[in-house]
Amino acid sequence: MTAWAAAPIGAEAERLTGELVSEVGDVPFEIVWVHQGDSLQIEVRQKSDDEVATAPSSAPVTVWGVSFAGALRTRWARLHLPGGDGGRVVDDWTGQGSSQGPGWLGFLADASDLLAGTLDPDMVPALIAQIVVPRLATWCAVYTADSGLGPLGLSYLWHADESQIDLLREQLDRVVIPSVDNLTPVPVQLGDWQSLAFPLVARGRSLGMMCLGRSGRFPDDVAQLAEDLGRRAALAMDNARLYAQQADANRALQRSLLPPGTPAETPGLDYSVVYEPAGETNEVGGDFYDLFTTGESSWRFAIGDVCGTGPQAAAVTGLARHTIRLLAREGYDVASVVSRLNQAILEEGERARFLTLLHGEITRTDDGLDLSLISAGHPEALRLRPSGVVEAVVTSQSLLGVFPEAEFVADRVHLAPGDVLLGVTDGVTERRSGERLLDDDGGLSKLLAECAELSARAVAERIRRAVQDFAIEPSADDLAILVLRAD
Structure with missing residues (x-):
């Protein structure tokens, strides 16, 4: 109606439609509003019957009638649009010969x-x-x-x-x-x-x-x-x-801050990632992930959460991901990478934002995967056994970008064939429904325990769907999920 410049007769058109509908009876019908240049035609279409039509009365209708097409019966009425004059272009907007009204x-x-x-x-x-x-x-x-x-x-x-x-x-x-x-x-x-x-x-x-x-x-x-x-x-x-x-x-x-791609070939390692930044126009937020090859049978992974969301957080995201990749490929071990990233964030000065991070190195062995990993203030990483047993496997250490004197020591974890390691950001653990959080009373561990013997992709999707279904409202926080499974 706005596009037709017909908003002034909107209320009359609605009342007229109501009158036409009241004559329909208990049968399916369709309402159609048709713009006809100088007028608005309102039609109520239904299967044909033999009832006598009466003229609608509540609106200033100039023309009305009933038409038939096969089994279709249409009651219709026509309203003049403001300023309409029989189909010609409108020149009089006020009825007084002036458009300035x-x-x-x-x-x-x-x-x-x-x-x-x-x-x-x-x-x-x-x-x-x-x-x-x-x-x-x-x-x-x-x-x-x-x-x-x-x-x-x-x-x-x-x-x-x-x-x-x-x-x-x-x-x-x-x-x-x-x-x-x-x-x-x-x-x-x-x-x-x-x-x-x-x-x-x-x-x-x-x-x-x-x-x-x-x-x-x-x-x-x-x-x-x-x-x-x-x-x-x-x-x-x-x-x-x-x-x-x-x-x-x-x-x-x-897009320049997103990982260029995850490894195509990972013999012995089944993995999956889910990444959902908050905001309709964001492709990158404060959460991030990465997984890349460092050798024939070794890989590095990272999943982190920068304080805040949006472009400011994304800038620190880019710094963290590029720093981790560069240092890891230069041969620095996990603890050295995390320590140097901490210093890099602190050197950003007022632009710095603190960061939680789970960073690790994966090495393939004859009996599964050996992991060296550090959790810098990050939600705890969980290991799922094929039996359904779930346990936390790393010690939480200092988050990054706060303490220049922080020192980091890597934990050692082994994944036997069928074992799964789950890393998430607080967009998962702190998903809120009323006063409850998803991870209250070990909610994430219970959810992971139901994923025994699933593929990495199925585990990631199960967690993502649980986060989505936990509350009616859309999540206001970024979300990242990383699943590693030893084949």
């Missing part, structure tokens, strides 16, 4: 709300055209240029009579559209149409042109209204483009 202001307010409702730059041209037609013009073509550079291209075309769109497109292909450098409306010659091209300019940047066409001359007040709408549309387009550019840059930066 309540109808004009309401139209612009509805149009502004609709344009502000999207941040998709591809949607804005479509909204512009559908707002303009048929209220200001019979057809509308929106031309845009990327960042104001290069030739204009047709982004969206709309006509009050959809069957005429293809023909109109062919005509427009032969027309030279004025340059975006023009800052005032420019006449465009197109057959019998009276056409005007309005520049789309926002914040001093030319974004394109809005070309309107109608039969006969454009009244001054309608042209002024279109020019005002063009300014609002250009601002909406510029906002959408800026948002899209920022989102693209954000995604590119975030």
Whole structure:
């Protein structure tokens, strides 16, 4: 209704729909609202019967009736749109011959709300055209240029009579559209149409042109209204483009912080990771994971949690992951890597954020996997035996980025074939439902005990699903799960 500039009759249309529905009876039916240029037709469709139709009475209906098509019976009624005059383009917005009145202001307010409702730059041209037609013009073509550079291209075309769109497109292909450098409306010659091209300019940047066409001359007040709408549309387009550019840059930066990939071949090691950053537009948050090869039968892994979420936490995430990879491949042992990462975070000064980390080295042996690992203030790592027994296997040591004098000592853990090691961030253990946390009373250990003899992937998915189902509300914290299983 907003796109049709028909919001003022919304309440009347709803009341009228209610009256039509009240006549249906106890049978399935369908409600359809149809825009017809100068009017709104409300239809209630049902299987045909022989009842006599009565006219609805609660709204100012000018036309009503009943139509039949096969077994389909449709009761319909028609409401004039504000300012409508029998299918012609609207020129009188107030009933007083001036567009500078309540109808004009309401139209612009509805149009502004609709344009502000999207941040998709591809949607804005479509909204512009559908707002303009048929209220200001019979057809509308929106031309845009990327960042104001290069030739204009047709982004969206709309006509009050959809069957005429293809023909109109062919005509427009032969027309030279004025340059975006023009800052005032420019006449465009197109057959019998009276056409005007309005520049789309926002914040001093030319974004394109809005070309309107109608039969006969454009009244001054309608042209002024279109020019005002063009300014609002250009601002909406510029906002959408800026948002899209920022989102693209954000995604590119975030992808650079993700691991380049986990090992394709890991003989003797079955593994799985789950990573879900908080926030709709985030691909990287404060939680992170990594698993990479350091030798023919050895690997390093890490799962960590930076204090906070969003871009600031992601910056420390990138520092931690790159530091761990670089030092591990330079031959530093687990304790040395963690100690040097602690110093690197402290050297960030005011930008530093404390970090919890589970970092380890995996070595394949004849009877499973040997692990050397350190938990720096991180949720405890759990080992699951094929029998279903679950136990914590590491000692919690100092978290990183707080104490420059902290020293770290690696724990030794063996995974026999079938054993599973689970590492998670507090997005799992502190998942909240009311006053309860998922890990209260050993909740995570109990959940892991149910995963005996499952593959690493099945264990990770079981934990992820349990976190999701623990509370109705979406999680506000980042989440990472790392599962290592000895084959």
